[in-house]
Amino acid sequence: MRTLDLLHRWAGGLIGLLLALLGLTGTILVHQDAWVMLPGADQALVTDAAQVGPVVAGLLADPASRPQSIIFADDGFGLHRLRMGNGAGAYADQSGSIVSRWDSEWARPELWLADLHKHLLAGDVGETIGGIAALIGLFFIISGIILWWKLRFTFSFRLWPARLSRPAIIRQHRDFGVVMAPLLFLSCLTGVMLTLPPVTNLLLSPVISPAERKAAMAVPAVKGGALAPGLDWAAMLAEAQKTFPDGEFRVLTLPRRPGELISLRLRRPVEWLPNGRTMVWFQPETGAMVGSRDAATLPLGARIFNLAYPLHAAKVGGLAFRLVMSVSGLALVLLGTLAVWSFWFRRPPPQRAPAGRKKAAV
Known part of the structure; x- marks a missing residue:
């Protein structure tokens, strides 16, 4: 003792x-x-793919300022967060207008x-x-x-x-x-x-x-091509919403390396994880959906792990x-x-x- x-x-x-x-x-x-108080932060959440799609298309239109990913607004915070890489990023309201932009995480207290x-x-x-x-x-x-x-x-x-x-x-x-x-x-x-x-x-x-958990979280064995300009994001989001009608758009991620797919994370009501683990993948060159994963069907061990962050x-x-x-x-x-x-x-x-x-x- x-x-x-x-x-x-x-x-x-x-x-x-x-x-x-x-x-x-x-x-x-x-x-x-x-305490993150910005214009539009209290905006009501828009979930219809027909409305979200054109906003996404606008945010991704310019290759020079295109974000690597978009974390969509939710019920508690009404702004989309754009990740540009190297600590840069921006907040956009749900109409697509940029309300705050930064070149370093040090510019935003919530990030550092x-x-x-x-x-x-x-x-x-x-x-x-x-x-x-x-x-x-x-x-x-x-x-x-x-x-x-x-x-x-x-x-x-x-x-x-x-x-x-x-x-x-x-x-x-x-x-x-x-x-x-x-x-x-x-x-x-x-x-x-x-x-x-x-x-x-x-x-x-x-x-x-560990091998079973890794296999459960694996992406489809499909090789993606180059990201095509002018993808029909509204149609892609509508396809995801059709696959998971109760899913809420959470994170859209573009390919960072050759061969990767476009991924879209959704959150279903049964999930506690704020960004969800329900997934949809698209071909970068065509926008065709090539795979999906329902978080509710993950093995028990993976679902237990997904409780750690929300708790x-x-x-x-x-x-x-x-x-x-x-x-x-x-x-x-x-x-x-x-x-x-x-x-x-x-x-x-x-x-x-x-x-x-x-x-x-x-």
């Missing part, structure tokens, strides 16, 4: 601020749609905050570091409950320590942490699943193998669940910062040996 306590305290002292940063940025991003939360501004390396931090967070939760159990009869819930002394901080940390443990466990577990594929594969291994980012459950996950994020901020403060700045001074014992040693 002493070794477990030592590991718990040292790990908290070392990465507490990193976990606090992830908790704070995550809490802000959960409410992103509420998302990059900070997911990648720590360090690409794939930062994402792995964040995932390892979330994995250590799971260790904190489990070890914290074990350490709390022997002192459970002294439980006294406090949002803030009675004093900023080390004993008071430790007591508040212990009792507050055990109350927040279920929410923190959900945040850390889903964070691990989204960032550490080996751990995800291990967690899902009882229901699906982590509170994309399901409305305002109530966004507030619940905000509590989780703010709890992580409080626990992480006070853990570092008490470990590094409120450590007890080293005990000195009594004078008599020193003389005896001499």
Whole structure:
């Protein structure tokens, strides 16, 4: 038990601020749609392919400014987001008019905050570091409950320590942490699943193998040609809507490499994932539909994985669940910062040996 306590305290002292940063940025991003205020952001969602198609055609008409992908508006945010590559992009309203354009993600706070939360501004390396931090967070939760159990009869819930002394901080940390443990466990577990594929594969291994999950998400074995100008986007979207009448257009992606297909992600009502995993693919040279995939028919393991992001980012459950996950994020901020403060700045001074014992040693 002493070794477990030592590991718990040292790990908290070392990465507490990193976990606090992830908790704070995550809490802000959960409410992103509420604070990104641009003209048309509150516009009612247009879902008819006959209306969306001409807008898409207009946005993709000019090869010089053509986006690599379009993330369509949804019920919570009424603007289309255009991704241009190299951090550039734009927001367009549902009539196709550009309302904001940027050449770098640093120009849009919601974008660099998302990059900070997911990648720590360090690409794939930062994402792995964040995932390892979330994995250590799971260790904190489990070890914290074990350490709390022997002192459970002294439980006294406090949002803030009675004093900023080390004993008071430790007591508040212990009792507050055990109350927040279920929410923190959900945040850390889903964070691990989204960032550490080996751990995800291990967690899902009882229901699906990595090879089976990869096969389930594979694109059609059809080689695409060069992207033709003047494709009938309205007809293509109408074909997708005919295939999945209850599907909502979510992400249209153009080929980035030779041989790739045009892909369209849709979200059906049974899906929690905000951008859905229901797919339709088109030939770039003709616009003909060459394949589709219904997310509702995916293997159980793939459907379980698709729950990780909407739970982590509170994309399901409305305002109530966004507030619940905000509590989780703010709890992580409080626990992480006070853990570092008490470990590094409120450590007890080293005990000195009594004078008599020193003389005896001499």
